Amino acid sequence: MRGTQSATAETGEREAEGAHRSLSARLLVFTMLAVMLAEVLIFVPSIARFRHEWLVDKLETAAVAGLASADPDDPATLSPAEGILSSDQQADLLEALDARLIAVSGRGSTRLIARDPSLSAIDETLVVDEEGPIDMIGRAFAELFTGGEQTLRVLGPVGDGRFRMEVVLEDGKLRRDMLVYSRNIFFLSLVVAAIAGLCLWAFLRAILIRPIQRLTTAMLRFGERPSDPNRIIKPSFRDDEIGIAERELAAMQTRLAETLREQRHLADLGLAVSKINHDLRNILASAQMISDRLSTLPDPRVQRIAPMLLKSLDRALHYTQSVLAYGRAVEAKPNRWQVDLHQIVCDVRDLLSLGNEEAEIEFVNAVPQGFELSVDPEQIHRLLTNLCRNAVQALQSDEMEGIGIVRRLTIGVEPSMKDRASGEVLIFVEDTGPGLPTKARENLFQAFRGSARSGGTGLGLAIAAEIVEAHGGRIDLANLDAPGARFEITLPTSIGEREEGEKRTENEGR
Template identity: 40%
Template sequence: MKKASEDRTVLQRHASHSDDENVGEELSPARIAIQNGLTAPKQAWLKLGLPMKLLVLTVIFVMLAEVLIFVPSVANFRVNWINDRLMAAHLAALAADAVPGGNIPPPLREELLTTAEVQAVAWRRDGRRRLVLPPRAPLAVDAHFDLRSRPELGTSHEILVRLGLIGDALRVFVGSGQRTLRVIGPLGNNVDDFIEVVMPEKPLRAAMYRFGLNILGLSIIISFVTAAMVYIALSRLLVQPMMRISRNLVRFSENPEDQSRIIVASERNDEIGTVERELADMQQQLTQLLRQKNRLAQLGLAVSKINHDLRNMLANAQLISDRLSALPDPTVQRFAPKLIASLDRAINFCNDTLRFGRAQEAVPRRELLLVKSILSEVGDSLLLPRENCIAWEMSITPATLRIDADREHLYRVLSNVCRNAVQALESTEGDRSGGRISVKAWRDGRKVVLDVEDNGPGIPPRVRETLFQAFRSSQRVGGSGLGLSIATELLASHGGTIRLLETESGTTFRIEIPDRSPHEL
């Protein structure tokens, strides 16, 4: 029997557990519906525009402020209403006390109690307590309230009393209104005297409801009027300018290259005016940048088209130069190797035409080179010196100075810088004689420093800011502005730098190339 009882208990627990699981499974759609119901207001709020959100929030905040005003107002109304009843009860008590012999006729007592809206009145005067207007029938008091002030208890007690009055007022609203109240109030200037009344709560509740409805209606009107004024003010000051900015951003994103879509900044001096001006500058820069990118793309396409034909032309010139090198003429034998080397470089440049704009140049193959030989080669390629036109000076300390660099990269750097100097001297108006290009080289610790100096017209201040940026630093008509940009990139691959030195006249570039660290050798 015991075993059977235990089996039944186990079965009942199992069945109960199964029922709980089934209930859980049945409630899962309800839970999903509740979750959907919770997320629906959030989605609806996100769909609202900024003006509507501002209006709703303004109404909510003003109504919240009205609620904060309403609660103490209702509590104050309750106290005033009860004080009015105490005052009426005091007058009724004085009238009853004036009756000769103290025997109040029942009709008079009923009229006094009805007029004062109380059920009984008692007072304490001159140290004696007396029931002035007795009740019609025995009463059961449900709540007691003492409205006498106690300044001797301090400010904290007054605050607690005020909060208690607010709580009492709210209990009147939520209660049934069928309670009987006993209220004690001050009587005259003597602190020991007081008046005591017993009154029904129902008239108080009705009066508070009427007052509450009046306050509610007035609060709604004030809320909407205030919300409308705040909405109009904030809409003009903040919302409309922000919507203008957002519309401009959408319109500008459709065609950033159209300058007519750039926002026109207002003359405001606040944060929104600052945003408009900064946005206008940013859009202007972006439009110029996109136009420059398009021009670069078109330039790249054009270069790629001529690259094939140019390589063929240079290949033919290379074949002809090879045949010229077979002639026994001494002058031909002197210049043919240089011509062949120049053609080889030109062909390599054609093959690497589109290299600019990639992540980086080819990794430099560094070796120790004689600076003098590189500079001589650069001078020969540029036909320097040029008699009665451009002098070519080299000052290398010591004469056997070696530099740790890629030969081809270093040649391109020096060639670009010196070619710019030659072009600057050739562009000088008037007498072009007396031009001079000098290169000084020396070792400074673990780096080699080269100064390339010319006595040309110098570089204008407006060009210096973009001097080493591609396609923006050229001063010569038809120039591409790539020379110094390529030189900067090639030197960066060596860990070196190039910069413009401040000089009173002419132009001086300083090139610094550090030696490789021991672990890189």
């Protein structure tokens, strides 16, 4: 079994490590994709700007070459009829500028600087100083995807704007330069995305992934052996969500370890009880036989005590037969009889030796004589005995030492409930003791946690609560202004409520 748990834990740790590696890889890829997306958004206006500047540079280069061969202040040199470049010079200039035509306009005239004789049709005319941002982006992407075989006529101002240049060129060189620029931007974006992704990945791994891995590892180690307190995670001093998760996990593991320890104690208790149950029944059976013989003695005192002793032994034998019922966390289904509640309270008083004159505790049976109730007599007897025994222990504690302190234990029914017109009956057990401490109030009716005294187990109140639930009722601790404790037991009296409570108890048992 231990080997299986260890193998399972090792498998879980390997899966957790693989999950963390996968999470780290996904985080890195996501970061790089985010940076690449940002680069793409930057690339859109960037490529449009590159195309615009490429055309402007072409116009300015043509202006420098063209205007260098003429005197801009002499209108005669700008006359179309006065060509100053030979045909070979024009061919060299056009080849150097990768153009088909170069012309300059200014001061109301236009001068043709160079022209390719084979130039025929022009596919598109571009005026660079009239393009808006949307036009620039649209034409840039059109050039990238469909360009390369068009003849463009490019117009635009140069210098201080007194002259405008006209250049006719093939767009193949423009498209190639744009593709080279796009390729460079792409590789640069990859480098930037990788560097930014690695930096962000390292940062997030340090502040997020590793703490999550620590939480996962702590849960796996604790799940392997939750009884080991050394496997409870030690929270860090972080005040963010990770720190809150660590502290909550540590608190949850601590509570779970305490719960498991209590359950293990319960299991050990059940095992011990099962071992001694057989021998205890034999001892009680022997004691019962002796008591039967004592009941035949003619001594009046024996005749008065013997019935009480026999009844107590019968009840003890019954307890030993049903003692394992608590280990199954279910009370037996109530075997209801019409009983005299006043008489049951008297039996509880005699069992606890509170009915004699030497008793230090005043016992008040406030249940009216002849008050009948349809309940399981044995379970109700156990219920009242557990509550009264706790009250007696509280009244006999060191806190109650002193002259004139009233020690009183009262069992009764509410006067307003005597007619039971509401379909319920309220039984109360009240004492004048020191009351319940805060810890006992917070864990009331919880075994091993709801004890009101040091060294107690809290099983009495836990058993009492189960008995009341089996009868379809409820038990509460009333708030008192004066010192003491008052338990109020509300039981249904109608058939419908009774059957509904028993059905609820059976469903909880399943």
